[in-house]
Amino acid sequence: MTTIAFIGLGHMGTPMSRNLLRGGHRVLGFDLSADALQALSQAGGQAATSIAHAVGQADVVITMVPTGTHVRQVYEGEAGILAHARPGALLIDSSTIDVESSRLVHDLAAQQGFDMVDAPVSGAVPAAEAARLVFMVGGTAAAFERAEPILQHMGSSVVHVGAAGSGQSMKACNNMMAGMSAITLSETLALARRLGLDEQKVYDVMTHASGNCWMLQSYCPVPGPVPGAPSNRDYAPGFAMSLMLKDMRLAQAAARTVGYETPFAARATQMYEAAVAEGHGGRDFSYMYKIVSGE
Structure with missing residues (x-):
């Protein structure tokens, strides 16, 4: 022991x-x-x-x-x-x-x-x-x-x-990807809905196709396809929006230390900043779907 x-x-x-x-x-x-x-x-x-x-x-x-x-x-x-x-x-x-x-x-x-x-x-x-x-x-x-x-x-x-320090470097890269994935997947699912597609059918196809990703398969930001996802608990936080903002900022800081620009991540960081400023910091970061979709 x-x-x-x-x-x-x-x-x-x-x-x-x-x-x-x-x-x-x-x-x-x-x-x-x-x-x-x-x-x-x-x-x-x-x-x-x-x-x-x-x-x-x-x-x-x-x-x-x-x-x-x-x-x-x-x-x-x-x-x-x-x-x-x-x-x-x-x-x-x-x-x-x-x-x-x-x-x-x-x-x-x-x-x-x-x-x-x-x-x-x-x-x-x-x-x-x-x-x-x-x-x-x-x-x-x-x-x-x-x-x-x-x-x-x-x-x-x-x-x-x-x-x-490499663990922190790896975490910054990983969560930068997760943060951006939440936004890009939200845009995709919002478009699919506007095109008349059913979310479950979108999930069934994309999880077996080239559009698959962890964010979709395990943490789908629309209610229904992944029963354990925060989207099925009114976006109660598994990982709060405010924490994702913290990690996106850490990734931006890490990029600056090596003189590398990450324009897509920078824009995603601004979107998380706006979401937290609007009072959504306590919601799960997958609530970004509601913001992106306008629902």
Whole structure:
């Protein structure tokens, strides 16, 4: 049994920690939310009173917090992870953040002798609950070898994609594609409806033809064809529009660091910005269909 400190028990962190408990590990969790700590305790974990309390007992530390600023806050300083983690502990950051912040924290961890990986995820809350997340892992081969058995309790795919920060780079590219796919598929389905085509027939044909994509097959933005999709739950978020906007902005920032222009992604980012400004940030990002179609 491995003792794991889990910092950040939000919509993703809570089900991820539950799956670690199901895997037979001891989990000490810390979050600013008393409700999140109570949920972990009810699942069989232990609520820590501080970051220091959690990580001081842990063989592995996992963080799942909103932004690069938050990651730096929980790792750095007198109250942070690097000041209180046990010597030899493995550090895993599964937050989705900018590449620069990720590499900075990697460097700080390496300077203090810690193995670390950045391991952002794809799959949103349903995949977190079902332990079917896709982990994109950046770090040394040795650190990945240590992290892989832990991550396998929470995911169906764990891939080492490169050196420190590469997991964040991969996540930026993946979600840029998902964000654009939601818009282009929405345009396609809106046109199909205006041409008098039935959505189920469109789904049946396209999922076996050259127009198929993950967004259509698994997350169809019109109600009906995919029963588990948010479109059949009034667009209650599996992955909120505001989070997709965050990831689209991260992809734009990553592109700027290498001097590469992404005009289609830039336009898609503007559309997500407008959707959030109009008050749709709490809806699933597949609600883009309603915006694009005008329905």
